[in-house]
Amino acid sequence: MKKYLPLLMAPLGILEGAVMYSRGIPDHRLLEKSDLLTHFTEKLPPEPPSELVHLPSGEEEKARPVPDSAQSPEDLRRKWEEEVDKVKLVCGEMAYQVVEKNMTLSSQDAMLEEQLGRLSALDARVRDLEETRQWLAEQVAGQQDRIMEGKEAYDTLWAHTGHQEGALRQLEEEGRELVERLIQVKMQAAEDQNYRNERIERVKQARLSKELKKAMRRTVNISETLDPPSIVEPPAHKQELLEVETCEKRWKRPFRSASATSMTLARCMDVMKGLLDFRKRRGHSVSGTPEARYTSIPVCGVSCLPARAQDIQEAHCSEVNAVCFSSNSSLLATGGADRLIRLWNVVGGRLEADQMLEGAGGSVTSLEFEPSGCYLLAATYNKAAQLWKVGESQSKETLSGHTDKVTAAKFKLTRQQAVTGSRDRTVKEWDLNKVSCSRTIDGVSYCNDVVCGDHLIISGHNDQKIRFWDSRVPRCIQVIPVEGRVTSLSISSDQLHLLSCSRDDALKVIDLRANNIRQVFRADGFKCGSDWTKAVFSPDKNFALAGSADGGLYIWNLDSGKLETSLYGPHSVSINAVAWCCAGTHVVSVDQGKKAVLWS
Structure with missing residues (x-):
C-alpha cells in the first residue's frame, strides 16, 4: 500500500496545482508537479497492486481487481501509462472545472461585494430615512398638538360666536323694535302735527265763519264803504252822542236799505270766493295749508333721434x-x-x-x-x-x-x-x-x-x-x-x-x-x-x-x-x-x- 501512495497522491497534486493556478500561482509550479508525477510513475514496481484503487473522475467508477496472473513489466507499464493518461485527462478536466468554479466563485464574490456595498448604502439610506421618519413623526405630533389646540380654540370661538350671534340677533330685534317705535313715534308726531294744524285751521275757519255770520247780521251804511283813514274820529263826548243817535235811528228804521244790503252781499261773495280759491289750492281740502308746486319744466319742441x-x-x-x-x-x-x-x-x-x-x-x-x-x-x-x-x-x-x-x-x-x-x-x-x-x-x-x-x-x-x-x-x-x-x-x-x-x-x-x-x-x-x-x-x-x-x-x-x-x-x-x-x-x-x- 505504501508503494502506491505516491501514485495516489499524484492526482491530488494535480488538483492542488489546478487550485493554485485558479488562485493565481505561476504555471512553472504546475509543470514541476507534472514532472514529479512522471518521476513517481517510472519508479513503480512491476507487480500490480492487489488492492482496489478509487480514481476521481466525473462519475465514481467501480474498483477493478488486479489479476493474479503474472504479467510482463512492459504490459504493466503500458497499462499504467494508459491509466496515468486517463488519470491525467480526468485531472485536467477536474482542474478545468475547478478553474471555472473558481472563476464563478470570483464573480460571485465580486457580486457579493457589490451587493454588500449596495446593502451598506441602503443601510445608510435606511438610517437617514429612519431619522427623517422620526423627525416627521415629531413634526406630526407637534402638528397634532397644534391642531388640537386650534380645535379647542375653534370650539371656544364657535361657542363665543354663537353667543355673539345670539346677542347680535337680540340687538337686531331690539334695533328693529326701536326703528318701528321710532317710525311709530314719527308717524304719531306727524299725526299730532297734522291734528294741530287741522285744529288751528278749524279754529281759523270757525272764527272766519263767525265773522261771516256777524257780517251777515250787521247793518252796513253807505259810509262804511269809505276808507277808514279818511274818517275823522270825533271826541269822546261827541262819540257817545253819535252812538245814542245811531241807536235811535235803528229803532226808528226797522228795515235795511237796499244799498246797505247790496254792499253786505258783495263783501260776503268776496269772502266766499277767497274760500273757494283756497280750497282749490289745497286740493279740495279746506283744513290744509296751500301746497307749493314746482314750476313746469320747459319741453323741447322736437327730439333728435340718436344716431351714433x-x-x-x-x-x-x-x-x-x-x-x-x-x-x-x-x-x-x-x-x-x-x-x-x-x-x-x-x-x-x-x-x-x-x-x-x-x-x-x-x-x-x-x-x-x-x-x-x-x-x-x-x-x-x-x-x-x-x-x-x-x-x-x-x-x-x-x-x-x-x-x-x-x-x-x-x-x-x-x-x-x-x-x-x-x-x-x-x-x-x-x-x-x-x-x-x-x-x-x-x-x-x-x-x-x-x-x-x-x-x-x-x-x-x-x-x-x-x-x-x-x-x-x-x-x-x-x-x-x-x-x-x-x-x-x-x-x-x-x-x-x-x-x-x-x-x-x-x-x-x-x-x-x-x-x-x-x-x-x-x-x-x-x-x-x-x-x-x-x-x-x-x-x-x-x-x-x-x-x-x-x-x-x-x-x-x-x-x-x-x-x-x-x-x-x-x-x-x-x-x-x-x-x-x-x-x-x-x-x-x-x-x-x-x-x-x-x-x-
Missing part, C-alpha cells in the same frame, strides 16, 4: 343700474352696484366727471333729480332712500322705514314730497321737510318702479300688474294687468300717457285719461334683460326708448307704432337703463359692463 355714440366711459367699478338727467340737461347722474353715485357734465358731446356722492349703504337702483335741479333722490338696497343736495358730497337725509330693498324713489309734483317703492310690498309717501313717512300703501306685490302725477301715484309690480293710487283716497283706484313682470314706468311730460316695460319683452303705452293700453311695442331682437330694465319717453313724447339684453338700443315711433331705429356698437352686455335729456339732444345708456355711453 359720441363718448364711452367706464362709469363705475361694477354694473351701472340707474341714470338720469337734470332739468337743465347739462348734468347727468349715474348709480351702480358699487354703492356710488357719480355726477357728470355734458360738455361738447363728451362726459366729464364732476363729483362723486358717497353715503349710499347699498347698490343704487333708481335716481331722479328734483324738477328744480337742486336735489337728487336715490333708491338703494340698504332698505332706504338717500337725498343729496347738488354740490354736497355727503347725504343730506335718509328716508328709512322699508323692511326690504328700495327699488324706486321719485319726487312728487308738490314741493318737499317724495314717493318710494320697495320689495317689502309697500309704497310710501314722504314729507321731506319732516323727513317722515306720511302714508304707507300696501302694494300687495313686489314694487319695481313708481311714477307720480298730479294727485296720482302709479306703481309697477312683480305680479304683472300696474296699480293706480290717489293721494286723497286710501285704496287702489285702478289696476291694469300686463303679460309680464313690470320692470319700469315712465310718465309723459303732459301727464297723459304712461310707458311700461315688462319681462314679456314688450313696451306698452297706457292712456291715463281712459286707463287702457293704447299701444304695444315689440321688435325682433329686443329682450328685456333684467327686473330693473328702464324705458323712457322722449321729451316731446314722440318716441319710446329702451335697451335690450343684447346691448342694442331700440327706439319706437309713437305716431306710426313701428320701430324707428336700433343702434348697436359700444354695449356688449345687457343695457340696464336709459335717459333722454329734456332738451332732446342727447341720450345716455348704461349697462351691466360698467359702461355709460353718450349718444347724439
Whole structure:
C-alpha cells in the first residue's frame, strides 16, 4: 500500500496545482508537479497492486481487481501509462472545472461585494430615512398638538360666536323694535302735527265763519264803504252822542236799505270766493295749508333721434343700474352696484366727471333729480332712500322705514314730497321737510318702479300688474294687468300717457285719461334683460326708448307704432337703463359692463 501512495497522491497534486493556478500561482509550479508525477510513475514496481484503487473522475467508477496472473513489466507499464493518461485527462478536466468554479466563485464574490456595498448604502439610506421618519413623526405630533389646540380654540370661538350671534340677533330685534317705535313715534308726531294744524285751521275757519255770520247780521251804511283813514274820529263826548243817535235811528228804521244790503252781499261773495280759491289750492281740502308746486319744466319742441355714440366711459367699478338727467340737461347722474353715485357734465358731446356722492349703504337702483335741479333722490338696497343736495358730497337725509330693498324713489309734483317703492310690498309717501313717512300703501306685490302725477301715484309690480293710487283716497283706484313682470314706468311730460316695460319683452303705452293700453311695442331682437330694465319717453313724447339684453338700443315711433331705429356698437352686455335729456339732444345708456355711453 505504501508503494502506491505516491501514485495516489499524484492526482491530488494535480488538483492542488489546478487550485493554485485558479488562485493565481505561476504555471512553472504546475509543470514541476507534472514532472514529479512522471518521476513517481517510472519508479513503480512491476507487480500490480492487489488492492482496489478509487480514481476521481466525473462519475465514481467501480474498483477493478488486479489479476493474479503474472504479467510482463512492459504490459504493466503500458497499462499504467494508459491509466496515468486517463488519470491525467480526468485531472485536467477536474482542474478545468475547478478553474471555472473558481472563476464563478470570483464573480460571485465580486457580486457579493457589490451587493454588500449596495446593502451598506441602503443601510445608510435606511438610517437617514429612519431619522427623517422620526423627525416627521415629531413634526406630526407637534402638528397634532397644534391642531388640537386650534380645535379647542375653534370650539371656544364657535361657542363665543354663537353667543355673539345670539346677542347680535337680540340687538337686531331690539334695533328693529326701536326703528318701528321710532317710525311709530314719527308717524304719531306727524299725526299730532297734522291734528294741530287741522285744529288751528278749524279754529281759523270757525272764527272766519263767525265773522261771516256777524257780517251777515250787521247793518252796513253807505259810509262804511269809505276808507277808514279818511274818517275823522270825533271826541269822546261827541262819540257817545253819535252812538245814542245811531241807536235811535235803528229803532226808528226797522228795515235795511237796499244799498246797505247790496254792499253786505258783495263783501260776503268776496269772502266766499277767497274760500273757494283756497280750497282749490289745497286740493279740495279746506283744513290744509296751500301746497307749493314746482314750476313746469320747459319741453323741447322736437327730439333728435340718436344716431351714433359720441363718448364711452367706464362709469363705475361694477354694473351701472340707474341714470338720469337734470332739468337743465347739462348734468347727468349715474348709480351702480358699487354703492356710488357719480355726477357728470355734458360738455361738447363728451362726459366729464364732476363729483362723486358717497353715503349710499347699498347698490343704487333708481335716481331722479328734483324738477328744480337742486336735489337728487336715490333708491338703494340698504332698505332706504338717500337725498343729496347738488354740490354736497355727503347725504343730506335718509328716508328709512322699508323692511326690504328700495327699488324706486321719485319726487312728487308738490314741493318737499317724495314717493318710494320697495320689495317689502309697500309704497310710501314722504314729507321731506319732516323727513317722515306720511302714508304707507300696501302694494300687495313686489314694487319695481313708481311714477307720480298730479294727485296720482302709479306703481309697477312683480305680479304683472300696474296699480293706480290717489293721494286723497286710501285704496287702489285702478289696476291694469300686463303679460309680464313690470320692470319700469315712465310718465309723459303732459301727464297723459304712461310707458311700461315688462319681462314679456314688450313696451306698452297706457292712456291715463281712459286707463287702457293704447299701444304695444315689440321688435325682433329686443329682450328685456333684467327686473330693473328702464324705458323712457322722449321729451316731446314722440318716441319710446329702451335697451335690450343684447346691448342694442331700440327706439319706437309713437305716431306710426313701428320701430324707428336700433343702434348697436359700444354695449356688449345687457343695457340696464336709459335717459333722454329734456332738451332732446342727447341720450345716455348704461349697462351691466360698467359702461355709460353718450349718444347724439
